[in-house]
Amino acid sequence: MTQPEQQARESIDRLLHAAGWLVQDAAAAHIHAARGVAIREFPLPGQGFADYLLYVDGKAAGVIEAKKEGVTLTGVETQSTKYTQGLPTGLPRWGNPLPFSYQSTGVETRFTNGLDPVPRSRSVFAFHTPELLAEWLGTTQNSVQEAPAGYMAEGATFLGKLQTMPPLVEDGLWPAQIKAIRNLEQSLKENRPRALIQMATGSGKTFTSISFIYRLIKFAGARRILFLVDRGNLADQTLKEFQQYVSPYNNFKFSEEYIVQRLQGNQIDTTARVCICTIQRMYSMLKGK
Template identity: 50%
Template sequence: MSNNQNPEQKARNNIDRKLNDSGWIVQEKTRVDWSASRGIAVKEYLTDVGPADYVLFVDKKPVGIIEAKRDEEGHRLTVVEEQSSDYATSKLKYLNNDPLPFVYESTGELTRFTDFRDPKPRSRPVFSFLRPETFEDCLKKKPLRERFLDIPGLRTYGLRDCQITAISNLEKSFKDNRPRALVQMATGSGKTYTAITFIYRLLKFADARKVLFLVDTKNLGEQAEQEFMA
């Protein structure tokens, strides 16, 4: 890698590397080999609003775009979302494509991702690009935010009033598309059981794949493990 590269070239090199790490083959628009991989990222693919920095193809089907920005523009990634969405809704040359659902803005160091299938799309920071097979799985079902809307009413049998309130309000927060929520419960009110009940409902009704449960002490971790296994 040359030390004389300009900031945009450096950003694209970092993006290329991260795409490779996530199972993508990066190719130039003039030399596309569809047999090289099921996941192909084509640089400067032509659209009716201009060339997109990267168009992501899974099994020859376009699924998303990446808008590349210089590292010093990292603080403005949310500002360029509109430009990225223009590419996502554009027509690709040689193809009669539907709008592309998955959009990234990236400097190679900072990356934001939007799933435009969400009821209220919004970008979020991510650390890597989704793998081609993950995109394929995503396209087979509704987006997670939409699946939240399908969670049925809570069966309250065996739950305390404070647990019912916590779970119901937490689920409402998710359905309202809020990215964060804070649950405050008194000592001895069954916080871990409340969390387990909510996680169970995410896995069963919203088809969540993974839920991260963090504790701040070893004892709490062992206690939580026992309750999860009960």
């Protein structure tokens, strides 16, 4: 193995350990040694070797294709997809093909979630924890279950749940706000990760944002929303608007259903569903200051 490839493997090992995975060699593999086990150089008949085979709760759940730094990972997706379908007969698995695949250089990592209605790779900052993959697969912390019969069905992921969101309640919304929310949700349904809403001053941009944020959390299962502003007084104003927002679906105020944090230190409340923060503070936190 060339030096750059070895360096990539060592970096991937560290990233896996940091995410809670137990990394093992294929010759000494014990798939029940931990909730998440990553097996190096796993042989696949007719396919060669998977750089890493990921086991969750004793069943194969995904693969990692390792490449040296500098390789364009979007060209490696086909190779890792082939490995998700090449497991020997009889090995316990969560599905065929395996639901998760990664391509990584140890510096850059891309991830494909096969549970999505139309799977597509995206960049990630780190490998997911075994607990999160188990949650997506529908397992529990203390028991190993059989794979759910319809685990590939719509609604299993954020992108899947977006496809089945209830109609927008238009009461109290202006035409421009209705158009903005509908177009944004359609964009997200089509797996477009970036969108821009442009609205005039005084057209209720914050109220529009809170309206679709509420729907993303309540109906699509969004875990946490980061709401960035450029001044502290705007953060205070935004917090008040969240607290005053009343759901058109159940008449509860937003803050009665979900925790909203106005970030004033460097500690994010892990139970908060919305975190309001100035750009300057977020930049400082990312720089470790």
